[in-house]
Amino acid sequence: MxxxxxxxxxxxxxxxxxxxxxxxxxxxxxxxxxxxxxxxxxxxxxxxxxxxxxxxxxxxxxxxxxxxxxLDPYTVYYPESDIENYKLMTTGQYGGIGARIRKIDDFVVVGEPYEGFPAHKAGLKAGDVILKVDGNSVKGKSTSDLSKILKGNPGTSLTMLIQRPGKEQEFEVTFKREKVQIKSVPYHGMLTDEIGYIKMNSFTRNVSKEVKDAFFELKENKNFKSLVFDLRGNPGGLLHEAIKTVELFVGRGQKILESRAKISEWTDTYKTINPPIDKEIDIVFLVDGGSASASEIVSGVMQDFDRAVVLGRRSYGKGLVQVTRKLKYNTSVKVTKAKYYLPSGRCIQAIDYSKRNREGKAIKTPDSLLAKFTSKNGREVLDASGITPDIIVDKKKYDKVVIALLSNNLIFKYATEYVLKHDTISPANQFKLDDADYNDFVAYLNENEYDFETSTDKSIELLRKKAKKENVLDKIEKDINLIEQKLMATKKEQIIQQKKHIKKLLEIEIATRYYLQKGKIQNNLSDDRDIEEALKILSEKDRYKTILSGE
Structure with missing residues (x-):
């Protein structure tokens, strides 16, 4: 054998x-x-x-x-056991229960059920602790391990033993796996009377149709005049879906992309074929460091054609194209076959994997060596650096105390406690915590341990080691302990100092519990600096035109 x-x-x-x-x-x-x-x-x-x-x-x-x-991080072999994950990346589909999961302590818990899929229909809620699957304990398993157990062929059954916070008795849930289709356009709606919004999470199969349908729904509002198209955190996906998305807003017959490959048959020029749904509407595309590949094709083409304003932070910088080849025994390989070039002639690939330093690490092209190209209206655009936005908005930076609360799952856990005490909340886009709610959260933290290391903590630890080495620790240890106590008090004060950021994270998590993914997006939009800046630009028509004219 x-x-x-x-x-x-x-x-x-x-x-x-x-x-x-x-x-x-x-x-x-x-x-x-x-x-x-x-x-x-x-x-x-x-x-x-x-x-x-x-x-x-x-x-x-x-x-x-x-x-x-x-070679590069994108050339990957998929054994038979990983085919479900590959299908998820390319189609947004997989066989499973339809829920995000996360690890808390020794068990994996439900993080967020997807609306309309088995976990949601079976009544599972965020915070539910998964104790057993099909009679087998899953204590100590990672989210990756449990994900493989929960995924499977649609129609197959599984039974889960659940411990729900607020309930003494454990209970079983039995249901069948289904084909789970994660929406690549999870939300669209009106931000103001005149400005619409479309959020796209990935370029999976048929996502351009989802965008088209969302756009026409927005157009049912007679006042709809401009659009915010959100590609933040979108890692890309299928090349042809990026091209179809560009076609929605650019005239026919336009050369939008060229892929240059080692093998001449794989070198292609892509032009718009289908008529656009609207080539005049004002658009702001949102990008950030998580926007890559197909996201950069769409935003980059729009920037090169001066068709839309790009806003946010510099994108990831992936200008490589992959092709998937099926192999025997239900395996496959995804291989980088080409680099793509935007209409201006630039390739936005930021890292040159053919060149490596002494440690073997691939080299990123320094800003001083970036070549300059021009857009249709003569605006300067750069290669080898991702997409640099026309309007740069500083990245939101979280203090260490906020990161500690997230990494220790304290915001997630508090949201679970909050739901137990509140049957309903106001609509997601209006939901806010008041001062009494925040004080309740602070009291909750006082009952739960959390900590984070500062540079002062490191200095104190170094002082202890040196004092011990020099045989003086016993003489100064009381003073060191006193400093540590005062430092801990200062850390707790930061909970109040960072109230605005922490409060918003709590509101987003709680809104998600009641309104799922749509609620998460709607609540987040109510306090979003990128959105605020995009609304300003689209409301100031002269400024919008000036940005694109290059004057």
Whole structure:
């Protein structure tokens, strides 16, 4: 059996390498064939001889991953066990229960059920602790481990043992897995009487249709005159969906993208084919460091054509295109096949993976070496650095105390307590905590341990070590303890100093409990600096035109 498994695994590697031989020249074919022979013999010998025995599948996966990692982070091998995750990335679909999960203490808990899917329909709530699945304890398992257990073929059943905060008795829930389709456009609506909003989370299959449908729903409002298109945190996805999204707002026959590949057949020029739904409406695209790949294609094309204002923070800088090739045994490989170039001629890839420093780390192009290109109206745009917004809004920075509350799940846990005491809240876009609510949260923190390390803490710890080494610790330890007590009191004061930020995070988490993902987005929009700036620009028509004119 082990021998058969060995031949299957070597066969996968051979297919992986040989699948590209048709496009290589003769010298490459010889080199690949030679090294494949060497690897086959080495792999067989190691598995036959190694003293402690091996797991052939794990050993091969390690070897493949290390080989591909030396190229770039986007060239990835997907074994059969990871195919569900791959489907989720490309289609937004997977078989499962439809819920976010998170680890708290020894157990995984429900973080957020998706509306309309099995977990939600079965009555599961955020904060529910998952004790067992199909009779097996899941104590100590990671979110990744449990996710693999919960995912499966649609129609298959599972039973979960749940401990719900506020209830003494544990209870079981049995339901069937379904095909879960995560919406790539989770929300759209009107920000003001005249300004609409569309949020896109990823470029999965048919997302351009979701955008189109959302846009036409907004147009049902007769006062709808301009749009905020939110690509923040959108990591990208399917190239053709990015092109279709651009087509919605740009005239036909426009060259919007060129991909340049090692293999000439894979070098393509992309033009808009379909008629736009609106090529005149004023648009502000929101981007940040989490906007990558397809998000950068859309925002970058709009910037190069001076079709929309881009606002936020510099995007990630991924100007590479991947192709997925199916292999035998239900495996596949995603390979970087090309770099893409925007209408201005720039490639926004920020990291050059072909060049590495002495530590083997890929090099990012320094700002001083960035080449300059021009937009349609002559505005300066840069290559090799992602998309630099026309209007830069500083990133919201959280104090260490806020990060400590998040990492210790105290905001999440308090929201669970809040729901137990309140049957309903006001609409998500209006919901706010008052001072009494915040004081209740502070009291809750006093009953729960949390801490975070400051540079002062590090200095005190260093002082202790040096004092101990010099045999004077016993003489100054009381003074050190007193300083630590005062430092802890100062940390607690920061809960009051950071009230605005903490209060908003609490409001978002609580709104999510009652109104799910739409509620989260709606509440967040009520205090968003990017949104505030976008509304100003779209309300000041002369300023909007001046930005795009390059004057």
């Amino acid at each position: 082990k021998k058969n498994k060995y031949y299957i695994i070597v066969g996968i590697l051979a297919l992986f390498l040989l699948s590209f031989l048709k496009t290589e020249d003769t010298s490459d074919r010889f080199e690949i064939g030679k090294n494949l022979d060497i690897f086959t013999e080495l792999y067989k010998e190691v598995n036959r001889t190694y003293v402690d025995g091996t797991q052939p599948g794990d050993l091969m996966k390690t070897g493949i991953d290390a080989m591909l990692e030396s």
